[in-house]
Amino acid sequence: MSEITPDLVRHLASLARILVTDEEVDQLAGELAVIVDSVAMVNQAVSGDVVATSHPIPMVNVYREDVILPSLTQEQALSGAPESADGRFKVNAILDED
Amino acid sequence: MAKEQLMPYEQAIERFEVVIGLEVHVELNTASKMFCGCANNFGSEPNTNVCPTCLGLPGSLPAVNRKAIESSIAIGLALDCQIAESGRFSRKNYFYPDLAKNFQTSQYDEPIAYEGKISVELETGERFEVPIERAHMEEDAGKLTHVGGATGRIQGAEYSLVDYNRAGVPLVEIVTKPIYGAEDKAPELAATYVRVIRDIVKAMDVSDAKMERGNVRCDANVSLREKGAEKLGTRTETKNVNSLRSVENAVRYEIQRQAHILAAGGSIIQETRHWHEDRGHTSAGRPKSDADDYRYFPEPDLVPVQPSLEWIEEIRKTLPENPALRRKRLQEAWGFADLEFRDVFNSDLLDEVEQTVAAGASPQSARKWWTGELARLANAQGVSITELAITPGQVAEIQKLIDAGELTDRIARDVVAGVLAGEGEPSQVIESRGLRVVTDEGALIAAIDKALASQPDVLEKIRDGKLQAAGAVIGAVMQEMRGQADAARVRELILERAK
Structure with a gap:
């Protein structure tokens, strides 16, 4: 069984911007360990000389020409935003400088 | 925030070896964005150069801009890099609203160009060869404006506004290997290197290369180690250094700041720092994330880039x-x-x-x-x-x-x-x-006569050898001619008059 510590769960949760309670941390640690172990079983099914696949179709060099296509209007772009102001998406202040 | 304590620069250089590393982001001047057909244009109304792809809406798919690949290869060649036989894109995952899709499409383990070098000459004529680790392609992020808060500082901000026009604009990030041996010249070398990169991409016309617009941006890594030590010191990465002067000042500041901490027995925190040109210092930002935290993985929606040798040679021929x-x-x-x-x-x-x-x-x-x-x-x-x-x-x-x-x-x-x-x-x-030199000598002489009439003693003074007396008359003539006379000619004419 992989060891998923509560601290690791908290770290992952903060990276994913998900608020978790202490109970959830304990529960998730157990569940994540099972998931990691299950995925690791793939290693048993293939030998070491099989290259990891990131794309199922052997295709390369697919490009488009550098041509401008129509964009959305500002109104369309913001239509799905929960909040907007001054033609921009409005989001909560973030405690981090960009 | 109170300024941090600094060691005098000469003393810091005396005691420590400076190691710098520079990351320069170059915004390409393609017509359209990296992965979609939205215009790559500075200064448009907010959120008007956006589409489902660069807004990260469900079901949208990226498509790579051929010109952006070409420009990236050209930059690689100009930096004497190897061009990858096969390069691929990766997702760099992070949650921050400057990109709506929650990852940045970048390159990780297979950059388009690697192992290059560039010669940098300082003002003194001293030359450094700066080793280039890699140049990789990625997309720029949107622009955040923090609103509210007494001093405009993020801590006091009430909310932030996002404009995604810049999201998806093609970038090439050029990363140096650690640069050793610059000693007291490290700040100047850093700035000169950024300048060399900027001049190259400008000459190649692959970027507008305007630092004031953020077309070329630099992150400066600085670490110190005791002279003779093998192990590299802990580095900081100073962001937001967007002018050549800032690069130089920020590196110098970090050297002095770190030297003070190390000399007092403290240790350097690995973190990103922000340069404030107006206040002349850096301040701590977020602790640096490990690469692991970004959970890079190959972008499944894009296929590998495998430029043919013919294409690469064709691009090489276009280098200025x-x-x-x-x-x-x-x-x-x-x-x-x-x-x-x-x-x-x-x-x-x-x-x-x-x-x-x-x-x-x-x-x-x-x-x-x-x-x-x-x-x-x-x-x-x-x-x-x-x-x-x-x-x-x-x-x-x-x-x-x-x-x-x-x-x-x-x-x-x-x-x-x-x-x-x-x-x-x-x-x-x-x-x-009506701006022309009055070349009509008759008009000039008439004006001179008029001036002399009100200053009759001038000719005498000139004849006595006091040539500077002509000045007053020249002034009067120039005024009469509304400045449109050749003062040297007027002077000649006055001196002739005095003969």
Whole structure:
């Protein structure tokens, strides 16, 4: 069984911007360990000389020409935003400088 | 925030070895974005160059811009890099609203270019070869504006506004290997390196290369170690250094700050820091995430980039003259002294002077215009000199009229002012403002006589050898002629009168 510590769960949760309670941390640690172990079983099914696949179709060099296509209007772009102001998406202040 | 304590620079250099590493982001000047057809355009109304792909809406798919690949390969070649037989894109996952899709499409384990080098010459003539680790492609992020809070600081911000016009604009990130041995020159080397990169991408015309617009941005890594130590010290990465002066100042500041901490027995925290040019110091940002935290994985929606050797060679042929060689060639062609040439080069005016000379002005007159009057006007208007509304061709035209005796330097400045004010071509300004040297000697002599009549003792003084007495008369004549006389000629005429 992989060891998923509560601290690791908290770290992952903060990276994913998900608020978790202490109970959830304990529960998730157990569940994540099972998931990691299950995925690791793939290693048993293939030998070491099989290259990891990131794309199922052997295709390369697919490009488009550098041509401008129509964009959305500002109104369309913001239509799905929960909040907007001054033609921009409005989001909560973030405690981090960009 | 209180300023941190610093060790005097000379003392810091004496005691520690400085190691720097530089990451330069170059925004490409393609017509469209990296992965979609939205315009790559600075200054549009917010969120008008956006589409489902660059907004990260469900179901949208990226498509790679061929020109962006071409420009990236060209940059790689200009930096003497190997071009990857196969490169691929990866997702760099992070949750921050500057990108709506919660990851940045970047390159991780297979960059398009790697293992290069570039020669950097300091003002003293000292040369450094800066080793390039890699140049990889990625997309730029949107622009955040933090609103509210007493001082505009993020801590006090009430909310942030996001404009995604910049999201998806193609970037090439150029990363150096650690640079050793620069010692006290490390800050200057860092700034000069950024300048060299900027000059190269500008000469190649793959980027607008305007630092003030963020087309070229630098993150500076600095670490110190005790002299003779093997192990590298902990580094900090200073972001937000967007002018050459800032690069130099930020590196110098970090050296002094870290030296003070290390000398007091403390340790450096690995973190990103932010440079504040106005206040001249860096401040702590977020603790640096490990690469692991970004959970890079290959972008499943894009296929590998495998440029053919023929394509690479074709691109190689389009590379322009190396900027350093060009400088040598121009200095010789113009016959400028080192100081004169450096003045032009340091003010970024090589192109302007070259074009002015090509349009028919002498090198010296072109230099004087751009580094003198025009630089002064740009400064007064608070714009960069290339933004002045005057072309090298117009400057050359004005200079030709001076050479022909039709304008004096002073009148020429009025013509320039007219051109800048949008009054048209120099000839139109001259016409509409009635600006011509009064070459009618009869009119000049009449004005001189009039002036002498009110200052009758001047001729006597001149005859007594007090030639400076002519000054008062010249002033009166120039006033009468509304400045449009050739002062040297007026003086000649007065002296003739005194004979």
